[in-house]
Amino acid sequence: MVTFCLERTPPLSPGETWRRLTEWPRHGGAVPLTRVTVLTPAPTGAGTRFVARTGLGPLGFDDPMEVTLWRPPAGGEPGLCRLEKRGRVILGRAEIEVRQDPGGRTRVRWREELRVRFLPALFDPLLDRAARAVFGRAVDGLLRRP
Template sequence: MVTFELERTAPLPLAEAWRRLTEWPRHGEVVPLTRVTVATPAPTHVGTVFVARSGFGPLGFDDRMEVTVWRPPTDDEPGLCRLEKRGRVVRGWAEIEVRPGPGGRSRVVWREELGVRLLPGLFDPVLARVARYVFGRAVNRLLRTE
């Protein structure tokens, strides 16, 4: 398992940054070869389940996630969403935190613990670099695009 953290500052109000980061199907639009399907009725809440299907045709895997903490930002408190990864291949958790930043901007912190079943620990440094790149790019694109 690898653990990493990404931080970004976005020229967006808190609610807008939160919305962009927690519209789950949009994640499939910014991560190559991935489609996200929400399995529970909207709106998102503790217990919401969604699946990221990554791959090409029959060569792929499902990354099943469940929201275990859902606390949208308010004027007084930062927002926090925690996802537990419960797929057969991908395990771990992710946290998305959105808090006030400088000059009316939003500060985003994305923390993740990621494990890939059957991938030996010897490959953790490579997994960490790849995950940081892929998730960093995805966060950047989610915050930039509508």
């Protein structure tokens, strides 16, 4: 299992940052060869389930996730979303935190615990580098595009 944390300071309000990071179908546009399908009715909250399908045609895998904690930023309090990854291939959890620092800047902290079933721990350093690159690019893309 690998654990990593990404931090960003976007030039956006906490509310807009939260919106961009938690519109699940948009993640498909930020991760190559991936489509996200939300399985539960709107609005997003604890219990929302979605699947990220990564692959080309029949070659690929599903990454089913469930929102287990949903607390949007409000009244100066930070927002926190926790996702549990419950797939046959990808397991772990992610946390997305959006807060405003004392200087008025919005800060994002994306924490990820990631395990790929059947991948020996020997490959964790490679998985860590690949995951940081993919998730970092995805977060940057989500924050750039309205």
